[in-house]
Amino acid sequence: MERADAIVIGAGHNGLVAANLLADAGWSVVVLEATPHPGGAVRSGYVTAPGYLSDLFSSFYPLGYASPVLRDLELADFGLHWTHAPDVLTHLLPDGRAATINRDLETTMASMEQFAPGDGERWRHAYDDWNDVSGSILKAILQPFPPVRTGLDLARTLGVGGSLRLARRLVLSARELGSELFQGEGATLALAGCALHTDLSPEEAGGGVFGWLLAMLGQEHGWPVPVGGAQHITNALVTRLESRGGRIEYETPVSRILIANGQAMGVRTADGRNWRALRAVLADIPAPTLYLDMVGDRWLPPRFVEDLEFFRWDGATLKVDWAVNGKIPWKNPAAANAGTVHLGADLNGLTRYAAHLATDEIPPDPFLLLGQMTTADPSHSPAGTESVWAYTHLPHRKTWHPDEIATHVDRMTAVMESHAPGFGQLVVGRNVFSPADLEKENPSLVGGALGGGTSAAFQQLFLRPIPGLGRADTPVERLFLASASAHPGGGVHGAPGANAARAALARNRKLTGALYQGVISAANKAIYR
Structure with a gap:
């Protein structure tokens, strides 16, 4: 039986962050990864045509760039360097107009001003509001729940009135927030399109804050990409971990958490081997997989298991990568310099698109989120060409018929042709990842869900993954949830992994560890009795 202070299940970026932090604390760490590759949804590869590099799952990283966890x-000491497209984001409307965010504030203001007189200044005011709270907001979001110290700092900065206004803003839909901040459709579309990077519609309560967060991060930091592809985030985390003595075992899926007297003692892998965890087990896998498949009912409070029945996934994803032998022939040249392009819908179109998803229907007019990778990082394809991807959401289902996927890819291509006539003639290679393909490549992307569970307000903060403490601690002592199913959820920022590592370290402190565990156990008993 192999032994280590910590066993980490999953070499996704959260698992690697957790492993690095524990190794920094002097722990021996072994990471067990089910697939042949590290990185989870942070990987790159050549899947379309020779010389065209694709980011296979996630791509642009405003949260990763701004995250204090990754910072x-x-x-950078392990090879990670960032680069930017000239424009952060352009949203193309069906009538051909474009709303563009650029890291230069005046450029963004000029774009928004085209939609309504005064919206340029209104964007500046929204950005000023963001600057007042951005540091505290990011700390509050990415730290373990509840963020007491950061919350107090934020309250002192804003005062009573400002805090109440911010609290109201946090629960608005993207449409409502946009209508309060702006007069024209362009700026509101920028927010609503950003909210749809999650599974939140323009009408959903709490969706506005996601749109505001991503749009304002774009204004402040841009939406950068790693030079050489997303894989370089993973490579840097792996190299850093190995430099500190950590180890990763590939093609070693975990089948069971080994538990004795309510404590996680280690894991059993699919090949029958047992791995002893001397201090903690951290799981960078979806919550239902951990609790229902690896822990089992015996070790969980009955109410906890009941609550898991109401865990909700985010929508499925269909992703297409193209190798384009030339530059995309956009009808509106405003899209040419944007790393990310939103296209296929105005504000009402986004609402109709989201309504189809909510009623388990395939949207007849898909909204596309598109990444021009060579525009952001020229190393992705030969000069004068473009490595590009687009994804759209589908309802979350267990199975999809290949004809349904093929038909929807045709719809996506038609959206591209409507905005860039002749696009298809330039395509020299293509790769399609259906929801099932995404899950096959990365088992944590269950049904093609990218976020580890819905971003809806009913499954956030202390309600994530189910009503509880909102922390990495679980009902099983020394077992910690380190995946996007835990607070604060999806996105490549490392917070779930960091929070799990901090919880494991707190539990093992000589003087206060027993007190910490006692408080957690008492709270769990009160919640799940």
Whole structure:
């Protein structure tokens, strides 16, 4: 039986962040990864045509760039460097107009001003509001729940009135927030399109804050990509971990958490081997997989298991990568310099698109989120060409017929042709990842869900993954949830992994560890009795 202070299940970026932090604390760490590759949804590869590099799952990283978790790991020392497209984001409307965010504030203001007089200044005011709270907001979002110290700092900065107004803003839909901040459709579309990077419609309560967060991060930091592809985030985390003595075992899926007297003692892998965890087990896998498949009912409170029945996934994803032998022939040249392009819908179109998803229907007019990778990083394809991807959401289902996927890819291509006539003639290679393909490549992307569970307000903060403490701690002592199913959820920022590592370290402190565990156990008993 192999032994380590910590066993980490899954070499996704959250698992690697957790492993690095524990190794920094002097723990011996072994990471067990089910697939042949590290990185989970943070990987790159050549899947379309020779010389065209694709980011296979996630791509642009405003949260990763701004995340204090990743920043403190100093990944630049291990080969991670960032680059930007000239424009952050362009949203193309069906009538041909475009709303563009650029890291230069005046450029963004000029774009928004085209939609309504005064919206340029209104964007500046929204950005000023963001600057007042951005540091505290990011800390509050990415730290373990509840963020007491950061919350107090934020309250002191804003005062009573400002805090109440911010609290109201946090629960508005993207449409409502946009209508309060702006007069024209362009700026509101920028927010609503950003909210749809999650599974939140323009009408959904709490969706506005996601749109505001991503749009304002774009204004402040841009939406950068790693030079050489997303894989370089993973490579840096792996190299850093190995430099500190950590180890990763590939093609080693975990089948069971080994538990004795209510404590996680280690894991059993599919090949029958047992792995002893001397201090903690951390799981970078979806919550239902951990609790229902690896832990089992015996070790969980009955009410906890009942609550898991109401865990909700985010929508499925269909992703297409194209190798384009030339530059995309956009009808509106405003899209040419944007790393990310939203296209296929105005504000009402986004609402109709989301309504189809909510009623388990395939949207007849898909909304596309598109990434021009060579525009952001020229190393992705030969000069004068473009490595590009687009994805759209589908209802979350267990199975999809290949004809349904093929038909919807045709719809996506038609959207591209409507905005860039002749696009198809330039395509020299293509790769399609259906929801099932995404899950096959990365088992944590259950049904093609990218976020580890819905971003809806009913499954956030202390309600994630189910009503509870909103922390990495679980009802099984020394077992910690380190995936996007835990607070604060999806996105490549490392917070779930960091929070799990901090919880494991707190549990093992000599003087206060027993007190910490006692408080957690008492709280869990009160919640799940």
